[in-house]
Amino acid sequence: MTRRIDCDVAIIGGGLVGSSAALALRGMGFSVTLLDKGFCGAQASGVNYGGVRRQGRPPEQLPLSQRAHAIWPRLKALIGIDGEFLRSGHLKLARSAADMASLESYAADVAPFGLALELVGHNQLRDRFGVAGEVIGGSFCPGDGHANPRLVATAFAAAARRAGAEVLENTKVIGLTRNGAGFALEAEGVSVTARTVINSAGAWADSFARAFGEPVPLERTYPSMVVTEPLDPFLGVNIGIEGGGIYARQVTRGNVVVGGERALPLDDPDYSRPRSDGVLTIMQRASELFGPLRHAQAIRFWSGTEATMPDRNPVIGPSATTPGLIHAFGFSGAGFQIAPGVGEVLAELVRDGRTATPIDVFAITRFPPASQPGDASQAAMTTGSKETSP
Amino acid sequence: MAERAPPLIVGAGPAGIRAAMTLVAAGLRPIVVDEGHACGGQIYRQPLSSDGRDAEARYGSEAAKALRLHRDFAALDTLIDYRPRSLLWNLRDGAGDILRDEGSQRVRYDGLILATGATDRVLPIPGWTLPGVFTLGGAQIALKAQGCAIGRRVVFAGSGPLLYLVAWQYMRAGVEVAAVLDAAPLSAKFNLLRALPLSPGIVLRGVRMAAELKLRGTRVVFGADRLAIEGEGRVARIVYQAGGRAHAIACDGVGYGLNLRSETQAADLAGCAFHFEPRDRAHLPVRDASGRSSAAGVYLAGDGARIAGADAAERAGERAALALLEDRGLPHDSSRAAVLERELQRIDRLRDVLEAAFPYPSHWGGDIADDTLLCRCEEISAGEARRAVSDFSLTEINRLKAVTRIGMGRCQGRMCGAAAAELLAAQTRRDIGAVGRLRAQAPIKPIPLAAGLSVHERQHDPAH
Ligand SMILES: Cc1cc2nc3c(=O)[nH]c(=O)nc-3n(C[C@H](O)[C@H](O)[C@H](O)COP(=O)(O)OP(=O)(O)OC[C@H]3O[C@@H](n4cnc5c(N)ncnc54)[C@H](O)[C@@H]3O)c2cc1C
Numbered sequence: 001m002t003r004r005i006d007c008d009v010a011i012i013g014g015g016l017v018g019s020s021a022a023l024a025l026r027g028m029g030f031s032v033t034l035l036d037k038g039f040c041g042a043q044a045s046g047v048n049y050g051g052v053r054r055q056g057r058p059p060e061q062l063p064l065s066q067r068a069h070a071i072w073p074r075l076k077a078l079i080g081i082d083g084e085f086l087r088s089g090h091l092k093l094a095r096s097a098a099d100m101a102s103l104e105s106y107a108a109d110v111a112p113f114g115l116a117l118e119l120v121g122h123n124q125l126r127d128r129f130g131v132a133g134e135v136i137g138g139s140f141c142p143g144d145g146h147a148n149p150r151l152v153a154t155a156f157a158a159a160a161r162r163a164g165a166e167v168l169e170n171t172k173v174i175g176l177t178r179n180g181a182g183f184a185l186e187a188e189g190v191s192v193t194a195r196t197v198i199n200s201a202g203a204w205a206d207s208f209a210r211a212f213g214e215p216v217p218l219e220r221t222y223p224s225m226v227v228t229e230p231l232d233p234f235l236g237v238n239i240g241i242e243g244g245g246i247y248a249r250q251v252t253r254g255n256v257v258v259g260g261e262r263a264l265p266l267d268d269p270d271y272s273r274p275r276s277d278g279v280l281t282i283m284q285r286a287s288e289l290f291g292p293l294r295h296a297q298a299i300r301f302w303s304g305t306e307a308t309m310p311d312r313n314p315v316i317g318p319s320a321t322t323p324g325l326i327h328a329f330g331f332s333g334a335g336f337q338i339a340p341g342v343g344e345v346l347a348e349l350v351r352d353g354r355t356a357t358p359i360d361v362f363a364i365t366r367f368p369p370a371s372q373p374g375d376a377s378q379a380a381m382t383t384g385s386k387e388t389s390p
Numbered sequence: 391m392a393e394r395a396p397p398l399i400v401g402a403g404p405a406g407i408r409a410a411m412t413l414v415a416a417g418l419r420p421i422v423v424d425e426g427h428a429c430g431g432q433i434y435r436q437p438l439s440s441d442g443r444d445a446e447a448r449y450g451s452e453a454a455k456a457l458r459l460h461r462d463f464a465a466l467d468t469l470i471d472y473r474p475r476s477l478l479w480n481l482r483d484g485a486g487d488i489l490r491d492e493g494s495q496r497v498r499y500d501g502l503i504l505a506t507g508a509t510d511r512v513l514p515i516p517g518w519t520l521p522g523v524f525t526l527g528g529a530q531i532a533l534k535a536q537g538c539a540i541g542r543r544v545v546f547a548g549s550g551p552l553l554y555l556v557a558w559q560y561m562r563a564g565v566e567v568a569a570v571l572d573a574a575p576l577s578a579k580f581n582l583l584r585a586l587p588l589s590p591g592i593v594l595r596g597v598r599m600a601a602e603l604k605l606r607g608t609r610v611v612f613g614a615d616r617l618a619i620e621g622e623g624r625v626a627r628i629v630y631q632a633g634g635r636a637h638a639i640a641c642d643g644v645g646y647g648l649n650l651r652s653e654t655q656a657a658d659l660a661g662c663a664f665h666f667e668p669r670d671r672a673h674l675p676v677r678d679a680s681g682r683s684s685a686a687g688v689y690l691a692g693d694g695a696r697i698a699g700a701d702a703a704e705r706a707g708e709r710a711a712l713a714l715l716e717d718r719g720l721p722h723d724s725s726r727a728a729v730l731e732r733e734l735q736r737i738d739r740l741r742d743v744l745e746a747a748f749p750y751p752s753h754w755g756g757d758i759a760d761d762t763l764l765c766r767c768e769e770i771s772a773g774e775a776r777r778a779v780s781d782f783s784l785t786e787i788n789r790l791k792a793v794t795r796i797g798m799g800r801c802q803g804r805m806c807g808a809a810a811a812e813l814l815a816a817q818t819r820r821d822i823g824a825v826g827r828l829r830a831q832a833p834i835k836p837i838p839l840a841a842g843l844s845v846h847e848r849q850h851d852p853a854h
Contacts, residue, residue, distance in 0.1 A: 039789050046792060080781075150792040158782050229800055229836060253768075253795075267661075274832065276480050276487045280494060283842030294843075297836035299800050
């Protein structure tokens with residue numbers, strides 16, 4: 001029996017982007033249906049590393065990132081839990097003079113945005129932050145931090161539900177058609193009509209964009225994570241490394257989460273698993289950088305599926321072909337921090353058709369249009385086959 | 391033509407040993423990895439160093455089987471690549487990662503026999519984390535491998551054939567066994583009559599053990615409910631309800647367990663499909679009568695595939711090895727395979743009866759008191775779990791894990807996973823099969839971060 005729902009806004013994808021948009025839209029009084037093919041917060045938003053950092057982002061993301069930055073400390077009031085958010089500071093390390101120079105020039109570039117970056121030398125790294133290993137200096141962003149991703153996205157969805165959003169889990173959207181003034185959306189066991197649709201389907205969002213004549217060069221990436229047994233506190237800050245390698249943080253309970261390298265998709269590319277040599281490499285780098293890790297045990301590895309765009313910037317904004325369709329995906333390994341801000345921006349786009357936060361650089365039109373653009377009024381999509389990118 | 395990689399057998403218990411023998415007899419040279427320092431698995435575990443006791447004292451009625459397996463495996467010494475004290479921590483695409491002496495090695499294989507065995511199944515009860523409380527299997531291993539008892543005056547509680555066996559072994563070892571608290575009502579035991587024609591030996595041995603325990607003054611209680619272990623800093627007594635009344639028994643050691651659960655992470659990592667098995671109240675890897683899993687070249691044998699005991703494990707190991715030989719196009723004895731399958735079927739019918747005689751106390755999962763620790767690695771109480779279930783409208787076990795950390799600690803859910811599923815099912819009034827199963831993730835058990843250092847000091851395997 002197919003259930004019918006009519007609402008103002010249907011949101012495809014209950015990651016942190018979709019869930020925070022749902023909550024913001026409820027706050028504005030819209031009727032909202034949030035659909036996820038699995039459980040809300042079970043994909044990238046719930047399984048990421050948990051870095052809540054502005055430092056290192058392309059400058060064009062910083063206005064949006066700053067907007068999100070103001071939301072993180074208010075989580076308790078907003079969603080009922082603090083999400084284990086810690087404003088620990090984010091310390092980015094440089095292993096070479098060239099890396100240090102690039103940290104310095106980044107600091108100069110983003111000075112107008114007010115991240116209060118502080119450049120630190122080798123001795124300070126050891127004395128203040130307990131970092132050993134071959135590091136020559138770093139850049140410290142005191143206002144950044146980290147949080148528990150497993151809780152945050154799930155709690156946003158739960159808060160949206162409490163606020164009156166219809167949250168449908170295990171409900172995969174398999175068809176989306178533009179009809180009349182709005183959309184008809186088909187999912188397992190339910191059909192939804194909505195005036196506006198938000199495509200926040202994460203690593204699965206490209207099929208919805210393509211169906212409306214807006215193909216995007218979305219690729220999937222699968223970062224690998226290692227977590228240790230609980231250890232005495234030794235790492236107060238969230239660590240990154242200029243040029244990549246690993247990133248590391250210690251949670252209040254004592255476990256150290258270390259990310260880096262890439263996992264490989266399984267036969268079903270919706271799922272992935274860390275490569276053994278990848279996790280061994282992460283473990284090696286981490287134990288070289290931090291003395292206390294040399295005798296620690298790794299208890300768990302995991303990875304997640306993230307949508308990555310070639311220019312490392314997301315797609316956020318209205319569809320160029322289809323009125324009422326709004327895209328928000330492709331956060332390229334850095335969407336966790338920014339997502340609560342994206343949710344507010346999406347709600348403003350629905351309500352006002354515009355937002356004061358600069359997002360023009362994230363327009364989907366920056367990618368070449370389809371060779372045969374779909375007719376926007378007729379466009380329809382059906383998923384079902386698995387979409388894979390190389 | 392490149393030479394084919396050898397088959398890999400994981401586990402050197404009864405199933406793994408018989409599988410190795412069968413492959414060797416066909417001219418293959420399998421790799422056998424096992425965490426233990428010597429072969430035998432849990433049931434025929436060997437002592438770390440000789441303690442003067444003989445096999446009779448150690449294995450009781452099973453001494454002859456134990457000795458035969460140890461001897462048979464020793465005879466394979468030069469014919470297999472045996473790697474004791476080695477933890478297989480990951481599996482994928484025809485290669486396994488094996489940790490030994492803090493170094494990890496990637497080993498290619500062609501054909502995989504998983505004989506990973508079982509561990510105790512427990513449901514948390516008040517006081518279950520007090521010093522002096524052991525699982526039934528743990529209590530047995532202390533006796534077998536280390537020759538030491540878990541206390542001077544001990545109570546055994548729970549369900550399953552192991553309950554009486556361990557109690558009896560302790561009694562024989564000279565320990566005072568104050569009580570056997572069986573969760574099942576006496577009426578369940580009449581099922582044993584149905585087992586008589588299938589395996590009179592086992593039934594009579596069990597009845598004799600219970601009788602001998604009683605003769606020596608052990609209190610045997612049926613239908614023991616609402617167990618709780620009490621004591622200041624360590625076990626002092628166990629309390630329970632039976633016949634509508636509360637009882638207490640003073641003791642300084644408790645062996646507790648509700649039968650066993652299969653170790654299935656390796657099968658999960660190897661890509662095997664799973665199905666829900668009502669008799670075991672668990673999701674288990676799918677396999678056919680020969681032991682073939684749903685993944686090509688992956689075979690399952692012994693308690694790791696489904697709890698059936700040591701005798702079945704021996705046969706299943708041999709049967710799975712024959713399947714591997716057949717799939718490799720090597721000569722194999724198909725009439726022997728048929729005999730083994732028949733015997734396995736008979737044992738399986740016996741397990742059905744034993745399950746009815748030692749039924750799992752399924753109502754306990756809903757009864758776990760809120761302040762009882764559910765996940766001891768991450769220190770999460772049953773109450774916290776219940777709160778998360780209602781706060782986040784959870785219905786699935788991996789989501790419960792994600793928001794509470796249950797099953798995320800050192801044991802990766804091996805200890806708390808079954809209980810968390812029971813609690814979730816009870817609270818959401820769903821069938822235990824409907825709450826899903828914890829997905830396995832590498833590493834199967836904790837591995838030192840230093841393992842990363844050692845692997846990079848060595849040359850990389852060029853095949854990788
Ligand atoms: C391992 C890892 C580590 C990371 N570390 C960090 C970090 O430290 N800091 C940071 O800022 N960012 C990090 N990121 C990135 C961040 O997690 C993502 O950018 C962000 O979560 C993306 O949110 P989302 O809502 O777009 O996607 P998702 O959370 O993936 O949500 C998309 C949802 O859409 C659903 N969906 C897809 N198709 C359909 C359909 N047809 N019907 C219904 N539902 C559908 C999916 O099930 C999914 O739940 C990391 C990512 C990964 C994978």
